[in-house]
Every structure is written in C-alpha cells, then in structure tokens.
Amino acid sequence: MKQQLTRVAVCIIAILLGCNIQAAKKVFTLGDSTMAPYDVNTTKMRGWGMYFGNFLTHGWVSLNYAKGGRDSRAGYNELWQNAKDSVGSGDYVLIQFGHNDEKFNGMDNQELQTFYAAQGNDAQLATVRKDKRGTIPHSTYKEWLRKIIREVKAKGATPVLISPVCRCYFGADHKITRAGQHDLGDKFDALHQDTIMTQQHIDSDNHDMDYPYHMRQLAKEEHISFVDMTTATKNLYEQYGSFDACYAALFDKGTTTDKTHYNKKGAMAAAQLCAQLLKEQGILAKHITIPTETKHAYDAVVSTTAELCHAIAVANSRKDQQTRYRILVKKGTYKMPTGAMKHYKHTGKDRTTVLWEGDLPDPITYITAANLSLIGEDRDATIITQDISNDSSMLFKGPFGTAHKYETIRYSPVFQLTEAAVGTYFQDITIKSGIDDRLGRNLAVYDCATNTIYKNTLLYGYQDTWTSSNEQGLYYFEGGQVRGRTDYLCGKGDAYFNQLELLQIAGGYTAVPSKPRNVGWVFKNCTISASGNDVDGTYTLGRPWGKATPVAVFIDTRMNVKPTTLGWNEMHDGWPARFAEWNSRDCNGVTIETAGRKTIFANSHENNPTLTEKEADTYSNMNRMFGDWQPTDDTKQAAIPVDIRVNAGVLTWSKSYGTWLWAICKDGNVIDFTEQPTYTAKQAGIYSVRAANPMGGLSAPSATVTVTL
Known part of the structure; x- marks a missing residue:
C-alpha cells in the first residue's frame, strides 16, 4: 500500500510540474564522408554531422551514423541497418547521399556488373x-533512398x-x-544496350542526371520534408567571391587539395546552415537554437597608454x-605603468643569502579574462613596453653579475596571462621588455x-x-619573431612554432622546454637569424629543463646562423625525452x-x-x-579588399565573405571602420581598405585610391 501511494505521489508531482519523464529524443544522421565523424587527433578533416548536435536543445541529441565512401545503396544496406534498432x-x-552515387559518372554499379x-x-x-x-539519379538513387524513407516511417520516426553539400x-x-552541384548533365556516362556511351551531355534545363533534383522529387512523392543543402552551400561558397578564398576558409586542411571535404570551420558552417534550414521549415523548430553574432566595431580602439590600460x-x-x-592598438609606443607596491627579494646561488630586498611597484600588466584579442595596427610601429628605469638605482649585484631588481620570471614580464585568460589572441604587435639586455631575466x-595564439608578433x-607555465597549456605561433639570448623560449605545455623567426644573440640557448602536455615543442618551417654580431656557430638550439620530460624538435629549419656542432647543451643534471632535427638547412639552402x-x-x-622522415x-x-x-582557423586572414573604387568621395570595393569588418585607412593610418563594403570619405587624401578576420586581425591594405573633395 505504501509503495502504491509513493507511485501515485510521484505521478501527481510529475503532472503538476509538467515533467517530461520520456527518454531524450534523437536525431540520426545518415550520409557520406562530408557528414561523417573523424578522429580530431589525426586529421583536420571534419564532417558537418559532427557539429549538428551543437544546435539542438531541450535534451535532443544527435547520433551520427554517416560513413565515408557510402552511396544511397550502402546507406540502406549498411548505415540504416546499423542505426534502425x-x-x-x-x-x-x-x-x-549523392557524392558517392556519382562514382561511375551516373551509371548504376549493379547494372555495370551485369554488363561486364x-x-x-x-x-x-x-x-x-x-x-x-x-x-x-532518376532511378536506382531514388529507389534506395525510398527504402530508407519507408522503413524510417515504419518505426514511427520522421525521415x-x-x-548533398556542394x-x-x-x-x-x-x-x-553544374558538377559541383551534383548535376552530371555536362559530362556523364550511360549504358546503352551492349555499349557504354561516355562523355554525354544534356542541356542545363534537363535534370535527368541531377541528383539533388531527383531527391527533391522523391520527397514530394513520399510526402516528406526536403532540405536543399546543395543550393545553400552553393550560396555560401560564392559569397567568398573566388575559389581561393572559399577553399582557404572552408576546405583547406594543410594537405593536398581536396575540394570535397571540410575543415572544422567549413563543417561547422554547413551544420549551422542545415540547422537554420530545418528551423525555417518548421522541422524541430522549437528544439533548434541558432547563435547570432552581431557585427560591430572593435570593443576598444586605443592610441594612448591610458586608453590601453582602461581597455x-x-x-x-x-x-x-x-x-x-x-582591442585595436594604434601605432605608437605604449609604456605600461607600474601597479601596486609589492615586496621583492633576490637571493644568491645558495638560495639563502639575500642580495637585495625591498618594495617596488608591480611592473606587470595582467590579462585575467578569456577571449581577448590584442591587435596592433602595424607590428613594428606598435610597441608595448614598461615604464621602468634601468639606472643604477634599479640595479644590484646578482649571482651572475649586475642584475635588475625586477629580473626573474615572476617579477619581470610585460604581460602575464593568468590561467583564466584562455583563448588570448595577439596579432601584429611588438611586446618589448622594459629591462635592458644582460641584466637578468x-x-x-x-x-x-x-x-594562446601569437600571429606575426615580435x-x-x-x-x-x-615563458609558459601551464603544463596543460596549448600554444600556437604563426610568423613573427622572438628575440633573445638565453632560454628565450622557455617553459611547459605543448607549443607549435610555425614559420617563426628566432632572433638569436651570440652564445646563448634557444629553446628550453620543461614538461609537455602530450607532444612537446615543435618548430616547423622556422628561421634562425642573428640579432647582433658573431652569432654563427656560438649558440645551441636548447637545453633540458627537467629529467626525461623535455621535447623539442626542429623540422625544415632555415638556419641563417648555425648553432655549434653539438647543437644542444646541458642544463643542471637534466636530460631530454627527445631533442632532434630534420632537414636543417643553412642560409644557402644546403643541408646541415x-x-x-x-x-x-x-x-x-x-x-x-636526428629524426626520420616519418617521425618528422x-x-x-x-x-x-x-x-x-x-x-589556424583563427589565424586565417580575411582577403585583402579588391576592386576598390571611388566616385564623388564614396569608396566601394568587392564584398568578401568571412570578413568581420573593414578598416578604412587614410594616408596609411586606420581612421574608421565599416561593416559594409562602402565608405563615404570626409577628407581628401590617399585611401586604402584593410579587412579584419573574426579575431580582429587586419589584412594588408588594398590598393590605394585618391579622394579629392
């Protein structure tokens, strides 16, 4: 009796509260490689089905049964059989389906087998x-899709x-x-009695070989919904204005040219398109949420130190x-002010003898929040440093000679990114220590x-x-320069240095990794150049900060100045997990x-x-x-504006999809911004336009036009 009352009470409470005690509803995806899941640790290829679930709400989930190389026949015989229970x-x-249905130029596999x-x-x-x-398209393609549709309906589900995406x-x-839209009408093959008729052509208004067209017709015949991702992706791609721009944004995976499979950005864009189309057609409309991102100017555009500190x-x-x-930082030198007073203490090599101790204002600017972009107008002309002195009052006799009172890792940085500063993005900016050379760290x-991303920074x-201090940290450098002598790349976590130039001072050590997250430090297509005289043959590529943990590999490095023959050095009693090179070349391109x-x-x-080619x-x-x-999705630069024209003081240029906004430049300096590819000049001068990517990084300027008012 007591158990019966408990059950009744639970039912009453559920009814009163409007609780839904049913299992979560599911959206299954059946398709080919453009929809399929991939191992994110081994490839940059992504299927849009991997991200479709991001747009589902209210407990709905997405189950991705798509698989590469499957046509509609395999969709029924394999994928649907895997999913239907x-x-x-x-x-x-x-x-x-559709991509792989085209395999034999519009002919059916079973019929071909019979023919041969x-x-x-x-x-x-x-x-x-x-x-x-x-x-x-007009026969067996529809037949296999029809089989799936009818069996889905029989399960009480909605097909x-x-x-297919373009x-x-x-x-x-x-x-x-036409072929990019899965209409083979311009060039197809057909079986005719005892021969194969190749390279056939039909007019553009003839849809016999148009897979998406026949899918739409099938949807009408079966009285089910049809979502036209072919037209939607066609429109998406064409908004980029050219193959190069579209491919770079949505398809480029850093390998051989592949015009079919998406990178992450492309897959996410396609997934959002599908979700949007479903919602617009009233399919799962209450359970799909599409994020909106309103374009606007930079959150802050600064031209003084005070404005930068405030931002x-x-x-x-x-x-x-x-x-x-x-934050866009205009050209100039910004001397960041010191902060609250802190107590500093320097000891000798024995770590007990006090060499100097006292109170000083904190010289560090802290970044403590996530998702901050710090963008310079021009790297070499936009310099952030510290407002600190190097005179004798700020020096003391350290264990290795004269040292600055702010020297050491935790006392000296221009910027410190705390653990909360996830996703910080730097581009086109110089960050320069306010402490002179040879005065310590x-x-x-x-x-x-x-x-953290560093793109074209100095x-x-x-x-x-x-110096990185997060063992679980991930760091990416693209282009730009890092300058120093001793251990000037130093720390923990995994870091990928892509096309970075290392500016080496004589007699030092380049990379000093400690504990990796998983891989270590990879230098790929980097350059080592001299900063100063007598560098060639005097420095080493690094030394181990730790025992059996440090990893540093230099791959395809151009060494304009060569290291010592040994290449690497000792550090205390540490040893590396691996210090190695592959294909190091001198300034003339000769293998070292x-x-x-x-x-x-x-x-x-x-x-x-020495790495093997496979290891490299x-x-x-x-x-x-x-x-x-x-x-690299974040560092992709928006296309440089083209076709810039001026008429009666009004500038226009070609729109490029993926541009966050445009910066208007007069006489070489950024003066304004616009979200549309047009701008009305207020003053005479020489104008150009730069395009910003979604992180805020600016492209090189367009061609110039002269405005006369």
Missing part, C-alpha cells in the same frame, strides 16, 4: 564489384531528405559549376567572457593560460623572453649535417638527435598536438 517513435532521421559479366571482362567486373558504389568546384565566372581593465572585468573582446610574456627580450649533434646528456642518458611527418601533424582546437 536504435530509432524510435518520434525520432528524426536526416538522410544525405556479359562482356566477359573479368578485370573491369572485379573493379566495379570491389568499389560497390554508383547509382542512376528528412538532405541534398563540392568546391568554381567556374571561370566564380560560380559553383584591458574593462576586458578583465566584463561578465560575458564567452564573447570575444577585441626579462620576459615579454609570462603565459599561464592555454589556447616578442623582444634577452632571457626567458616567452647532424652527425655531430649531442647524443648523451647528464653523463648517461642517450638522445637520438608525425611531429608536423598539428592535430596530434591540438586535437579539436584548430588555431
């Missing part, structure tokens, strides 16, 4: 049978046909071609740290955060110029011999200083280090 009443099944068997052509029969793919096939008119303070204190806060950045110091590199550390620990390829794979974080 999990499909229940009220669920949805999104069905996208009758011809006695065993070789071709074996090829077709092994491949398995291929259907005819939705999704036409391939990145641009014509001379900068439009997606950083606002960024640090803002409540919404999921939305990126972008003088950091430009002390990075305790993760997912970090200027002498010792420990860039590594046979003399250091192989023993701390007297007994062996090191193989493995280390070069950025996915292995970063997984699903794709920093």
Whole structure:
C-alpha cells in the first residue's frame, strides 16, 4: 500500500510540474564522408554531422551514423541497418547521399556488373564489384533512398531528405559549376544496350542526371520534408567571391587539395546552415537554437597608454567572457605603468643569502579574462613596453653579475596571462621588455593560460623572453619573431612554432622546454637569424629543463646562423625525452649535417638527435598536438579588399565573405571602420581598405585610391 501511494505521489508531482519523464529524443544522421565523424587527433578533416548536435536543445541529441565512401545503396544496406534498432517513435532521421552515387559518372554499379559479366571482362567486373558504389539519379538513387524513407516511417520516426553539400568546384565566372552541384548533365556516362556511351551531355534545363533534383522529387512523392543543402552551400561558397578564398576558409586542411571535404570551420558552417534550414521549415523548430553574432566595431580602439590600460581593465572585468573582446592598438609606443607596491627579494646561488630586498611597484600588466584579442595596427610601429628605469638605482649585484631588481620570471614580464585568460589572441604587435639586455631575466610574456595564439608578433627580450607555465597549456605561433639570448623560449605545455623567426644573440640557448602536455615543442618551417654580431656557430638550439620530460624538435629549419656542432647543451643534471632535427638547412639552402649533434646528456642518458622522415611527418601533424582546437582557423586572414573604387568621395570595393569588418585607412593610418563594403570619405587624401578576420586581425591594405573633395 505504501509503495502504491509513493507511485501515485510521484505521478501527481510529475503532472503538476509538467515533467517530461520520456527518454531524450534523437536525431540520426545518415550520409557520406562530408557528414561523417573523424578522429580530431589525426586529421583536420571534419564532417558537418559532427557539429549538428551543437544546435539542438531541450535534451535532443544527435547520433551520427554517416560513413565515408557510402552511396544511397550502402546507406540502406549498411548505415540504416546499423542505426534502425536504435530509432524510435518520434525520432528524426536526416538522410544525405549523392557524392558517392556519382562514382561511375551516373551509371548504376549493379547494372555495370551485369554488363561486364556479359562482356566477359573479368578485370573491369572485379573493379566495379570491389568499389560497390554508383547509382542512376532518376532511378536506382531514388529507389534506395525510398527504402530508407519507408522503413524510417515504419518505426514511427520522421525521415528528412538532405541534398548533398556542394563540392568546391568554381567556374571561370566564380560560380559553383553544374558538377559541383551534383548535376552530371555536362559530362556523364550511360549504358546503352551492349555499349557504354561516355562523355554525354544534356542541356542545363534537363535534370535527368541531377541528383539533388531527383531527391527533391522523391520527397514530394513520399510526402516528406526536403532540405536543399546543395543550393545553400552553393550560396555560401560564392559569397567568398573566388575559389581561393572559399577553399582557404572552408576546405583547406594543410594537405593536398581536396575540394570535397571540410575543415572544422567549413563543417561547422554547413551544420549551422542545415540547422537554420530545418528551423525555417518548421522541422524541430522549437528544439533548434541558432547563435547570432552581431557585427560591430572593435570593443576598444586605443592610441594612448591610458586608453590601453582602461581597455584591458574593462576586458578583465566584463561578465560575458564567452564573447570575444577585441582591442585595436594604434601605432605608437605604449609604456605600461607600474601597479601596486609589492615586496621583492633576490637571493644568491645558495638560495639563502639575500642580495637585495625591498618594495617596488608591480611592473606587470595582467590579462585575467578569456577571449581577448590584442591587435596592433602595424607590428613594428606598435610597441608595448614598461615604464621602468634601468639606472643604477634599479640595479644590484646578482649571482651572475649586475642584475635588475625586477629580473626573474615572476617579477619581470610585460604581460602575464593568468590561467583564466584562455583563448588570448595577439596579432601584429611588438611586446618589448622594459629591462635592458644582460641584466637578468626579462620576459615579454609570462603565459599561464592555454589556447594562446601569437600571429606575426615580435616578442623582444634577452632571457626567458616567452615563458609558459601551464603544463596543460596549448600554444600556437604563426610568423613573427622572438628575440633573445638565453632560454628565450622557455617553459611547459605543448607549443607549435610555425614559420617563426628566432632572433638569436651570440652564445646563448634557444629553446628550453620543461614538461609537455602530450607532444612537446615543435618548430616547423622556422628561421634562425642573428640579432647582433658573431652569432654563427656560438649558440645551441636548447637545453633540458627537467629529467626525461623535455621535447623539442626542429623540422625544415632555415638556419641563417648555425648553432655549434653539438647543437644542444646541458642544463643542471637534466636530460631530454627527445631533442632532434630534420632537414636543417643553412642560409644557402644546403643541408646541415647532424652527425655531430649531442647524443648523451647528464653523463648517461642517450638522445637520438636526428629524426626520420616519418617521425618528422608525425611531429608536423598539428592535430596530434591540438586535437579539436584548430588555431589556424583563427589565424586565417580575411582577403585583402579588391576592386576598390571611388566616385564623388564614396569608396566601394568587392564584398568578401568571412570578413568581420573593414578598416578604412587614410594616408596609411586606420581612421574608421565599416561593416559594409562602402565608405563615404570626409577628407581628401590617399585611401586604402584593410579587412579584419573574426579575431580582429587586419589584412594588408588594398590598393590605394585618391579622394579629392
């Protein structure tokens, strides 16, 4: 009796509270490689089905059954068979096929097998049978899709046909071609009695070989919904204006040209398109949320030190740290002021003898909030440093000679990124220590955060110029320079240095890694140049800060100045997990011999200083280090504005998709911003336009035009 009363009470409470005690509803995705899931640790390729679930709400979930190389036949025989036992009443099944149905130029695989068997052509029969793919748009393609549709309906679920996303096939008119839209009418093959008729053509108004067209017709016949992703992705691609711009944004994966499969940005864009189209058609409309990002000018544009300090303070204190806060720093030198008084203490090598102790104002500017972009107008002309003195009052006799009272890792940085400063983005800016050379450790950045990007930055110091202090941190450098002598790249976590120039002072050590997150430090396509005289043959590539943990590999490095023959150095009693090189070249492009590199550390620990080509390829794979974080998506630069014209003081230029906004430049300086590809000049002068990417980073300027008023 007591149990019955409890059950009744639970039911009454559920009814009164409007509780939904049913299991979560599901959206299944059946499709090909453009929809399929991928291992984010091994490839940059992504299927849009991986991200579709991001737009579902109210407990709805997405289950991705898509698989590469599958046509509609395999969609029924394999993918639907895998999924159907999990499909229940009220669920949805999104069905996208077409790419692989085209395999034999519009011919059906089974019919081809029959043809080659009758011809006695065993070789071709074996090829077709092994491949398995291929259907005819107006017949077998529809038949296999119809089988899936009817069985989905029989389960009490809702089938939705999704036409295949376009391939990145641009014509001379900068439009997606007929073939790119999965209409083979310009060039297809057909079986006719006892022959194969190749390279057939039909007029553009004839849809016999148009897969998306026949999918739409099938949807009408079966009285189900059809989502036209073919047209939607065609429009998306064409908004970029050209193949190069579209490919770079949505398809480029850093490998051989692949015009079919998306990178992460492309897959996310396609997933959002599909979600948007579903919502607009009233399909799952209450359970789909599309994020909106309103374009606006930079959160702060600064031209004085006070304005920069205020902007950083606002960024640090803002409540919404999921939305990126972008600061544009105009050309100039910014001497960041010191802060609150702190107590400082320097000891000797024995760590007990006090060499100097006292109170000083804190010289560090702290970044304590996530998703901050700090963008310079011009790297070499936009310099952030410290307002501190190097006169005798700020010096003391340290254990290695004259030292600055702010020297050491924790006392000296221009910027310190705290653990909360996830996703900080620097571009086109110089960060220079206010401490002179040879006065101890003088950091430009002390990075305790993760997912930090440095694009075309100049970090200027002498010792420990860039130091990372988060063992779980991920860091990415692209282009730019780091300058120093001693351990000027130093610290923990995983870092990928891509096309970075290392400005080496004579007699020092370049990289001093400590504990990696997973991979270590990878220098890919970097350059080592001299900062000063007598550098060639005097420095080493690094030394180990730790025992059996440090990893540093230099791959395809151009050494304008060469290291010592040993290449690497000792540090206390530490030894590396691996210090090695592949394809190091001198300033003339001649391969540098590594046979003399250091192989023993701390007297007994062996090191193989030469990578194999396979090892170099493995280390070069950025996915292995970063997984699903794709920093190159953020560093992609918006296209330089083209076709800039002026008429009666009004500037116009071609619109490029993916541009966050445009910066208007007069006489070489940024003066204003616009969200549309037009601007009315207020003064006479020489004008150009720069495009900003979503992180706020500016492109190079367009061609100039002269405005006369």
